[in-house]
Amino acid sequence: MRANYGYKDGSGEFFITIDTDACPRCAERPCVAACPAGVLEIVEDDYDDQVAAVREADRRRLKYACAPCKPVSDPPPLACVSGCPAGAIVHSW
Amino acid sequence: MAEQEYWRWTEYRHHDESIDPRAGAIVAAGIDVGSVSSQAVVTVDDRLYAFSSMRTGSNSPDSATNALNWALEGTGLTPGDLACVVGTGYGRVNIPFADKAITEIACHARGANFMYGPSVRTLLDMGGQDCKIIHCDEQGKVRAFLMNDKCAAGTGRGMEVFADLLAVPIEQVGALSFEVEEEPDPVSSTCVVFAKSEATGLLRRGWPKSKVLAAYCAAMAHRVVTLIERLGIEKEFAITGGIAKNAGVVKRLQRELGVEPLTTTYDAQIAGALGGALFATALVRKGKGRKA
Numbered sequence: 001m002r003a004n005y006g007y008k009d010g011s012g013e014f015f016i017t018i019d020t021d022a023c024p025r026c027a028e029r030p031c032v033a034a035c036p037a038g039v040l041e042i043v044e045d046d047y048d049d050q051v052a053a054v055r056e057a058d059r060r061r062l063k064y065a066c067a068p069c070k071p072v073s074d075p076p077p078l079a080c081v082s083g084c085p086a087g088a089i090v091h092s093w
Numbered sequence: 094m095a096e097q098e099y100w101r102w103t104e105y106r107h108h109d110e111s112i113d114p115r116a117g118a119i120v121a122a123g124i125d126v127g128s129v130s131s132q133a134v135v136t137v138d139d140r141l142y143a144f145s146s147m148r149t150g151s152n153s154p155d156s157a158t159n160a161l162n163w164a165l166e167g168t169g170l171t172p173g174d175l176a177c178v179v180g181t182g183y184g185r186v187n188i189p190f191a192d193k194a195i196t197e198i199a200c201h202a203r204g205a206n207f208m209y210g211p212s213v214r215t216l217l218d219m220g221g222q223d224c225k226i227i228h229c230d231e232q233g234k235v236r237a238f239l240m241n242d243k244c245a246a247g248t249g250r251g252m253e254v255f256a257d258l259l260a261v262p263i264e265q266v267g268a269l270s271f272e273v274e275e276e277p278d279p280v281s282s283t284c285v286v287f288a289k290s291e292a293t294g295l296l297r298r299g300w301p302k303s304k305v306l307a308a309y310c311a312a313m314a315h316r317v318v319t320l321i322e323r324l325g326i327e328k329e330f331a332i333t334g335g336i337a338k339n340a341g342v343v344k345r346l347q348r349e350l351g352v353e354p355l356t357t358t359y360d361a362q363i364a365g366a367l368g369g370a371l372f373a374t375a376l377v378r379k380g381k382g383r384k385a
Contacts, residue, residue: 001235002228007243008320010283015239015323046199047234060243092323 001045005054006062006092014062015092020051022086034083037065052089066091100253101148102263102335106163108135108143114170117142119377121177122164123369124157125197126184129221129249130335132366133160135170139374141207143168144363149221153184157191177382179369183222192383195372197365198227198238204368205331206233208359214327217317217346217354218364219336221249224317226324233368239324244284247316249335251285252342255309258289259302270306270341277304279312288312310341317342318349330354337361 006015016039023029023042031052032040039058045051058065069078070093081089114120117137125132127149135143145164149156157180161172172178172190180191181200188194201218211231218225223242229235245251256263280295281287292305300308313336330352336342338361347353359367376382 002237004237004239004324007241008323009244013323046195 001051003051003053005059007060011063013092014066016054016062016066016080017090017092018052018054019086019088020045020049020053022084022088023051024049026086028085031080031084031089034079036079037068039065040080052084063093097260099256099260100263104145104147106143106145106166108164108168109141112137112140112142114142114168114174119176119374119382120170120174121179121370121373121377121382122161122175123179123181123200123366123371123373124161124188124191125182125200125363125365125369126153126157126160126180126188127182127197127221127365128184128223129253130362131156131160131182131184132363133157133164134363134366134370135164135168135175136367136370136374139371141359141367144360144366146360146362149184153187154189156184157188175383176377177373179373179376181365181369192373192381193376195369198225198240199235200365200368200372201225201333202227202229202235202368203233203371204364204366205229205333206231207367207371208333208357208361208364209329209331209355212329213331213355215321215324215330217321217330217332217334219247219249219317219332219334219342221335224248224320226321228324228327237324239320241320246283246285246288247313247320251288251313252309252336252339254285254289255292255306258292259296259305261302261306264338266306267310267339267341267343269303270310271344272303273301273307276311277308279315280305280308281312283316306341310339311345313342314345314349317346321350326350326352328352331357333361333364335362
């Protein structure tokens with residue numbers, strides 16, 4: 001499942017897309033620890049799979065929660081994106 | 094004399110007298126406590142038996158109880174007769190008698206699969222305070238989703254605000270929006286507050302209510318189309334939620350997307366609760382219901 005967490009408002013589109021089909025095959029779940037803001041967590045989805053998700057409390061404030069990882073100049077690779085061995089995490093902005 | 098509340102839509106209930114619930118093997122329920130409305134659906138062996146739709150109150154447990162009791166009214170059933178209850182919607186975690194909480198994304202997909210058939214691949218749920226785009230498979234299982242619940246633009250609540258502003262009963266908004274000689278440009282599509290200010294200005298300039306409504310329905314349709322395009326559209330396409338009943342938005346959405354949504358004889362507003370009831374039935378079959 002491609003889960004798009006985030007929002008669109010007057011200031012832009014801020015979505016983190018997670019392809020959760022990759023999660024059940026991932027034993028370590030390194031994405032959770034990789035995010036310095038603690039935005040990600042492992043939850044049981046509606047079909048009883050353990051998958052990565054954006055925390056409920058962060059879904060409406062991603063622009064701000066993720067801002068420290070997105071400096072204006074010379075942005076490094078995003079920790080969550082490079083932390084996922086399956087390459088299943090993508091940011092829209 | 095009480096001031097008329099133009100946003101207030103008609104609450105309703107129904108049960109199918111051709112079905113004998115006592116003859117069924119599994120009687121289950123789904124309850125969708127949304128931010129604006131609550132629905133309860135009772136199924137008998139995967140057949141839609143009874144449902145209700147009413148305004149959500151300030152207390153989710155009470156809203157769920159009231160919706161379920163109203164759906165069961167006149168059926169001879171009591172909540173104790175239900176083999177399993179699934180709660181969904183934004184208030185799903187506050188339904189004390191629910192056996193399981195399942196997201197409204199999964200429930201709408203499952204409900205739409207029942208209502209529109211297995212050919213549905215893209216579902217738009219325009220709820221009271223959020224908007225969801227869902228891709229699903231032939232079994233109604235979610236393959237992708239996108240939800241926007243931060244902004245009221247493109248939601249039922251936004252439409253209610255406009256109904257009140259223009260003093261037009263909410264159920265007449267869609268039809269009235271077509272009573273224009275030519276389609277006006279959409280009003281602001283990024284924010285209901287700005288759109289409301291813009292609409293007030295248009296009224297002062299002498300625009301008739303129908304033209305303002307046409308501009309707002311077009312703005313809402315455009316807003317939703319931008320979200321649909323983010324996920325992509327796969328045929329067949331269907332719409333659930335209260336806004337599915339607003340032809341003013343649906344027709345403009347169809348025009349902008351170039352895709353005709355499927356139609357159904359079922360009430361599109363109960364899709365979430367219906368999906369919940371179908372999940373509840375499946376749980377009983379897996380031995381996970383309260384009367385399994």
